[in-house]
Structure formats: structure tokens, C-alpha cells
Amino acid sequence: MSSTVTARERAAWGFVAPALIAIAVFFAVPVIAALLLSLTDFDIYALADLKNLRFVGLQNYERLLTNPLFWGAMKNTLWFSVLGVPLAIAASLFAAVILNARTVRWRPIWRVVFFAPYVTTLVATAVLWNYMLHTKYGVINWILTSVGLPAVDWLGSPATSVPAILMFVVWKIFGYNMLIFLAVLQTVPDDLYEAARIDGAGPWKQFRHVTLPAIAPTLLLVSIISVAGFFQLFAEPYVMTQGGPAQSTVTVLYFMYEEGFKWWNLGSASAVAFILFLCIFAVTMVQLWASRKLGGDHT
């Protein structure tokens, strides 16, 4: 008996070992190495000869915290998240709620249509939106001017570059959250809406008192995923604006890329990566804490 148990245990290890080794070597080791690397001055000279590598302690972090370009990237990333997360969630929740109505025709088709942009290649659709946002020939300014509004220099002005990119991002990703919301909405019992209607609640009151409480945990999950996603914007500014105009779309990850692979300051770039992680982690913790706090008030 014990020999078959060990044989089975050996087989189990055979199944998990390749994956665990791959995760250890190509994920865990690099992440830990990033922390160590961020404490060194690894740069293009160390890349040529490892003897030039020095341990510098927290110097990279100190230098970043006094670097206005880094703070600019932090500020821009914060703007993207503060504006983008509520916008994206509102759009996806709105789409989910109306698509959940049984009187809407062709619901399965619309569901796929709304989701389609999410699977498109980011770089390709960023190129597409670059053209849609073109100051002179873009379709968005055409719509604006044909209803009598002034044309906007979307990607050419620091005041509108972030909203312009957000327009594209929301178009691209809202279907993802929408699907998750739709799945949850389908679990809300019809009797609850029926009861609310009998009590004389209109659509808004039904949404406020039946839908919202039912989807609250999902709302939290989606907001956590969204914050992490918006903190990691990279390809959008890389393709659409190259960080411009006037550095207004340099995100933290874009800053890390330039620091690492344009200037080859890999030590400093690793410090950026770590600060980014700490920020995501901190925001997630705050969200979880807030939800527990709010949940506690209700009960």
C-alpha cells in the first residue's frame, strides 16, 4: 500500500514540477532579483562588464524621489487611474445593466460585439485611434465640428492628451468588466425586483437598492483589477504620444521602460518597478480595508 502511495506522490510531483520550476526560474527569481537589482547601480557599463556593478543601497530610490520626471510619471499615472477607473467601471456597469434587460433583442450578439474590442491587438487599435483623434482629419473632430463645437487638438495638447487616451482605453476594455457584471446580474433573483416594483420603486431606486448591494463584492473585485490595469498603462502612450506632449502621458511603466531600455539604467528602472508594485499593493489593501469597513456599517 505505501509503495503505491509513494508511486502516486512521485507521479504528482512529475506533473507539477515542470510548471513549478518554470515559475520559480522565470517569475520568482526575476522578481526577487528586481529587488536586489534596485539596490545596485546596474547600468550600461555594468552590462558590458559586471565588475562595474556596485551596491548603492537606497540611492536609486532617493534619486527617484527627487527626480521631477519620476514624479511627473507618478502624477500622470494617478490621473489616468483616478479618471479612468470610475469611467471604465461606469461604462461597463451601464452596458451590463441595459444588456441585462430581458426586453433587449439579440442579447448574445450584443454581448460578443461589446466584448470584441477587448481581444483586439492594443497596438493596432492605438494606431487606429490615433487616426480617429487626428486634429484635422479625425472623425471625432468631424463629429464635434458638425454639431457646432470647436475642433480639439486631442493628442497635441497636454490638457487633452490624457482624456483622449482614456477615451480609447475605455472603448477597448469596458466589455471585460461588462461580462463579469452581466454574470453577477443574472444571479440577482427576479423576486427582489418584483418586490421593489410593488413598493413603487422606479428604475433608479431599483438599481440603487437591489442591483448595487447585490453586485457590491464584484464591484470591489473589478475596481481592484482595474486599478492594477490602469497603473500598468504602457503601450497606449508608447504608440499614441511617445509620452508627449510636454511629458503629459509619461506613465510609471513608460518611465521604467525608458530608464531601463533607452538609457540602460537597469538598477534605477528596477526601483521604479518596485515602487509601482508597492503602489498597486497599497491601493489594493486600502480598497479591501474600505470594503470591510463599509460592509461592517451595513450589518
Added chain:
Amino acid sequence: MKLRVILLNVAVALIGLIVLFPLAWMVSVSFMSTGEAATFPPPLLPKVWTLSHYRELFVDQGMGRYMWNSLALATLATVLALGFTVPAGYAFAKLRFRGRDRIFQMLIGALVIPAQIGTLPLFLMLKSVGLVNTYAGALVPWLASIFGIFLVRQYALSIPEEMLEAARIDGASEGRIFRSVVLPTLTPILVTLALFVFLGSWNDFLWPLIILTDQSNYTLPVALAALSREHVQDAEMMMAGAVITVAPVLLLFLALQRYYIRGMLAGSVKG
């Protein structure tokens, strides 16, 4: 009541229009002759339909090569990812081994760490073994998918224990059971996972941008990004390039969307 129904349907159709219009316009502009898109008001359909931009992309810009790179990498990534994650996902669900639950909890905890953190050391590691600018280097991040293991495990939990026991009593080895009993029952989630990895690898940008330094190794997104920096003014050609990049994955998704959506909802812990 009737009015509400009409309003809802109009609202849905309006969102549908906003979602589809950019993609439809991209296709339309890609068939316009050079310079036609740079007029105001922007034309909705080409005056004369032309394939010249597609021809130029493939003949002069080497798009065929980039497409081949994308296809080869996405296919290999899919095969490798399945090979690594499926046995592991099954073992975490159905086989007993020491430390199983603790290891699994650690993996789930690691999901909060964004992969980008390890990007720079991973690049240095691969550079030291000479894998920069190779397919192998581009494939490395796709081997280790915690999310894939999680997805397979969730699905494998529903395999009836009796089925495995019966096979064991018949004297089948664990490997044999995995191949002839487990894999067939896992087929739907295998399709789902394959689709996730294929689309993910095809659409990926940051890693191929870093690791594939030589232009002849570029994937479609990297090539398109490079092209768009040189040919900003050439809207028609850029749209043709975007169509070539987007169309394969969009069609694949439309054909298999059932599987994709099921997997997304099963694993909505992480996207």
C-alpha cells in the same frame, strides 16, 4: 412600458455602433487610395477600392515575415503553456502530495505581483545565456502561467473521483490515466486556455519589444508600432497594417467566443 423597451433597444444599438464604428472605419480606410483619408470631412467609404496598401505592406515592408513570427510564436507559446500548466492544474486538483495546498496558496498569492516587475532581471538572465533576440527568449514568459494552473485546477475539480479510481484498479499508471481519462474530459478548458494564451501572446507588446531586437524577428504589434513612427501621415497604409494585425485574433475570438467567455468568467480572479 412600450416606450421603455424601444429606448433600451436604441441605447444598446447606439453602444454597438460606438463599439463597431472604429473597427469598420479602419477596414474602410485601409482600402482607400493614398491621401484620400487626409481630407475633410473624412470619407466613410473609398471612392475606388484598392488593395495597394496591403500589397505595399507585404511586398515592401516585410509584413509576411512579421505575420509568420507572430503566428509561430503564438502557436509555440500555446503548445508550451498547455504542456506546462495542464498536468500541474490537474495534479493540484486531484492528486495528493506533500505541501500541495500550501504551494497552491502561495501561487494564488503571487497573482498580485505584476509580471512587469521581473522584466528587467529576466532580460539580463536571458542575455547572459544568449537568448536575447531569439524565439526561445520571446517564449519564456508564457511557460510559467499561474493563472493557467488556476483555471485548469478549477475545472479539474469536477472530474469524478470514481473515474480515476476505476482506472487505477484496472492497473493504469498515473501517466496513462492523465492521457486517456483526464485529458479527454478537460477538452473544453484546454480550448479555453489555448485561446487565452494564443490571443495573449499575439497581442503582447512590452516583452517582444524588449527581447526581439532585430527587425527581422519583430512580431506584428512591434512592427506596426515601428512603422507608425515612420509613416504617421500615411493613414491608409497604417489602417491596412492595423487590419492585418487585428483580423486574425478577432476572427479566432468570434469563432471560439463561447470558450473564451466561459474561461473568463471561471477565472475572473485575474484577466
